[in-house]
Amino acid sequence: MQSKNADKKLKKLNLEKVPKRLIEVLGLDEFAEICNMCRKKTDKDPEYLQAEEYEAPISKKQINVNVLQIGNYSYVLRKDVFYSEEELKQLELDFQEILEHMTIPNEVSLSDKIIKMSNILYNSQHRLNQKPIYDSETFKTMLEAADEDLIGFFDELYIETNPHTKSDKTNANNKKKLVSLCYFLASINNKYINSFKADIGSYLQTSGASSSSIDTLANIGFSITRKTVSHQKKLISENHQNTVNSYCLLNIKNMFILNIDDYHNIHRRNQPTLLKTHDINHFVTILLNSNPNIPKYLFIH
Structure with missing residues (x-):
């Protein structure tokens, strides 16, 4: 019974940490505890009140x-x-x-950067009628020139591939994959950015892929549908003459034109007869681009 009464008395004491102002006066450490009654008695004790180390408590009203x-x-x-x-x-x-002289940049989020990139690629495809860019350095330069918020964006993606542990060849391939990834992210943000997927679909059809396989990849999001591929091939065929004319005018100073007669006959053995020596089956025109750094040949009349 006595121990229980002692515990009750201790609980009533309400021990608390000794205030900092009384630590030096009472000669205690910072972890010591004191009850409310002892603290109040200390603030009323003349011996402590006259001590140089004593500091009077600050009332709430004074605060x-x-x-x-x-x-x-x-x-x-x-x-x-x-x-x-x-x-x-x-x-x-x-x-x-200090705040006036500090310039705290507003960090652009990843989602905002993808939206900005999507707008640039959409403008490139539908307003400027440009083809997809597959060279990583050219692609990076194009993004950074169009929007300063995208400066370093491609480099951030590249760093995430952990290039320091890979060979130069692997890093070069990863950069190409990152370009593809950027086009893929942009196409998810805006379905009308599909020039990259169109190239994949055309390549698949030219390689002999079946219609079902092309449509399957289109459903995954890696290609356009077979129907869209056929439609684009039709447009390319209709604009072929204008495309060749524009190409020739653009490269007129760095181009050879070769005309090959009997293209198929020269690639197979023929046995001449008394009536004929050969057949003219095909006439092929080939355009060859020369290196612009090679000096031109002077045409002498």
């Missing part, structure tokens, strides 16, 4: 009076907690001056 308002901020001035009023004002002025 409310000691509030400093600077701009939109309120500061409570308590000893050993904040600076003096003059020092705090100077600190606030210095802080605001």
Whole structure:
């Protein structure tokens, strides 16, 4: 019974940490505890009140009076907690001056960068009528020139491939894959960005892939449908003459035109007879681009 009564008395004491202002006066460490009754007696004991180390408690009413308002901020001035009023004002002025000279960039999120990239690729395909860019450096330069928020975007993707542990050949292949990934992400954001998928679909059909396999890849999102491939091939066929004319005008100074007669006959054995020597089955025209760095041959009449 006595132990239970002792426990009840201890609970009533409400032990708490010794206030910092009384640690030195009472000669205790910072982890010591004291009850409310002892703390109140200490603040009333003449022996402690006359000690140089003693600091009187700050009442709550006094705390409310000691509030400093600077701009939109309120500061409570308590000893050993904040600076003096003059020092705090100077600190606030210095802080605001530093903020004025600091330029904190607004970080563009990944989703915003993908949207910006999608807008650029859409404009390139549908307004400028440009073909997809597969060279990684050209693709990167194109994005960064179009929008400064995309500066370093392609490099960030490249760093995520852990290039330091791979060979140069593997890193070069990964850059090509990243270009494909960018087109793929853009096509998810905007379904009308499909020039990359159109090239894949045309390649599959030219390689002899079945219609069902092309449509299966289209459902996955890697290609366009067989019907769309056929439609685009029809458009290319109708514009073929204009395409060749534009190409010739653009490369007129760096181009050879070769006419090959009997194209198929020269690639197989023929046995001449008394009546004929050969058949003219095909006439082929081939365009060859020359290296623009090679000096031109002078045409002498």
